[in-house]
Amino acid sequence: MPEFPEVHTISQDLKKNIVGFKVKNIQISKYYKIPSSVQVGLKELIGKEIQDVDNIAKNIVLKLGENSYLVFHLAMTGRILLREPPDETDNWVKIVLELQKDNKIKHLKFCDMRQFGKVAVLSKNNLDILTSKYGLMPLNETVSMENFLKAIKSKKTTIKNVLLDQKIISGLGNIYATDALFLANINPKTSTQDITPESAKKLLKSIREILNEGIKNRGSTLPDKMYVDIFGNSGSQQDHFRIYLKNICDVCNGKVEFIKINGRGTYFCPTCQPLKTL
């Protein structure tokens, strides 16, 4: 679900709206099964002030002190909502942080229908360890085509698979990877070993274009409405999908093919994305 543009939208909106607030109380749903160590870590946040919010790959990171970071991973169906009381109407609420600044109260809710999401309270050292597990961030301007090509070639698999491997390239999920490959005219089944410097250059440019557009449009909200921003509003990138969910190619009017690669639904146009082998 949330990929980089969605997570980035959430973390930036949180930053604007909760920095300076203190954690007044924390409620954990009794139906939500998390390790007791995490429950203890959460309770230790009471009384601390939110100093900063950012994201590391698809993780949302709240800084509550030099050595105390609250990290959420939303996986498929996680949501972060910021509500002002009274506010009892949200579904699948697992954790509520009651925040206070002066006389203002806000409720930061972590919701998760399928419960594949993760929450953790990490020390600076453990946050650094988490950070080190992620590969290059395509939007980082210091990433060159050479770095990117080297990362791609470090694994022998399909280009689609390597784009989704967070240890190699971080932030892309199924939707944005699918659209970026279409934009770069690369067949998703192409072997990483067959990617040329020219196509790597075009792919990096396409990934940046699609991620920046996703950020500008505040993410993608599919028909199931699972992703919404912290205020409960939908994004609009779904109105600009290049090939994801489509039946007919917008460019050539040919029939879009739908296949599974590593179990993930993959759309591609056989005409615009021919399979090339060296």
Added chain:
DNA sequence: ATGTTTGTTCCGAT
């Protein structure tokens, strides 16, 4: 009842 889903991890097979 079956198949599908934006993510990640682990296991066994190859």
Added chain:
DNA sequence: CATCGGAACAAACA
């Protein structure tokens, strides 16, 4: 060792 496919986590929907 590298990689793949499937299962698992759990819930809603068509």
